[in-house]
Amino acid sequence: MKKILNSCRYLAIILICLLCLTPFLILLILSLNTPQRNFYEGHMLIPDFYFANFAMGWEKSNIGRAMVNSGIITLEAVLLIVLLGSMAGFAIARFPIKMNKGIFSVLLCCMMVPGIINTVPLYTLMIKINAVNTLWGMACVCATTALPQAVFVFTGFIKALPKEVEEAAVIDGCSWTRVFWNIDFPLLKPSISAVVILNAFGIWNNYSQAVFFLQDSRKHNVPQALSVYFQQFAGAKWNLMAATEVIAVIPVVAAFLLFQKNLMHGLTDGALKG
Numbered sequence: 001m002k003k004i005l006n007s008c009r010y011l012a013i014i015l016i017c018l019l020c021l022t023p024f025l026i027l028l029i030l031s032l033n034t035p036q037r038n039f040y041e042g043h044m045l046i047p048d049f050y051f052a053n054f055a056m057g058w059e060k061s062n063i064g065r066a067m068v069n070s071g072i073i074t075l076e077a078v079l080l081i082v083l084l085g086s087m088a089g090f091a092i093a094r095f096p097i098k099m100n101k102g103i104f105s106v107l108l109c110c111m112m113v114p115g116i117i118n119t120v121p122l123y124t125l126m127i128k129i130n131a132v133n134t135l136w137g138m139a140c141v142c143a144t145t146a147l148p149q150a151v152f153v154f155t156g157f158i159k160a161l162p163k164e165v166e167e168a169a170v171i172d173g174c175s176w177t178r179v180f181w182n183i184d185f186p187l188l189k190p191s192i193s194a195v196v197i198l199n200a201f202g203i204w205n206n207y208s209q210a211v212f213f214l215q216d217s218r219k220h221n222v223p224q225a226l227s228v229y230f231q232q233f234a235g236a237k238w239n240l241m242a243a244t245e246v247i248a249v250i251p252v253v254a255a256f257l258l259f260q261k262n263l264m265h266g267l268t269d270g271a272l273k274g
Helices: 002-031 052-061 063-094 098-110 115-128 135-159 164-171 176-204 222-233 238-270
Strands: none
Touching (some): 002 238, 052 238, 063 176, 098 135, 115 135
């Protein structure tokens, strides 16, 4: 009976995985079909392996420049999130005074507020600091939206670290700043990987805020470039649209495969202590 239950579980897992992979499989098949072929013609699961779609999609969609823009925005935002979030998490975890606890409570409340709600006041602020249609301005917006979650993860992880090493370093004359950078920060690699994965994908795929803050076509990120490109063809050339989408997905998949080993480790370690 136990073997039958285990077999049913594995079968259910396989079916769920196949169901999740089906849209990506269809996208890949469409990207490899010739422009003249209909998806329902012939054997649907065997593409034509027409790789010219990728070169044509790359050229006509300007996806390369959009990927560079998204990469710059994501890198700048992730650096801000990791640096500011880890420092704030260290201060809250190691100095639990009333002010720090109050700030932490405010940040927890901010996690419940969708970022799109702040778009109007943010746009007014961005105009005043001349940050509209700038990559650094978009990076600051994304980082500010993601900071509460990052502080929550780092605070829980740092609370789980033993205090004895830090106290010994302070007794030896080490400042709390050096304690953080030389002792605690190198130990935050699992939680940093978790924060990077949880936020980088959302920043890379940010469309709702990018529409307001990146109106210049030269500053468009990947979702905006794909949206404009799809509107040009209006569903007429599925092979080119699918090929362009596959190109845009590759960096996201590569980043996930790079950091996935530390994702669950960072989340679980951060939840050991509250």
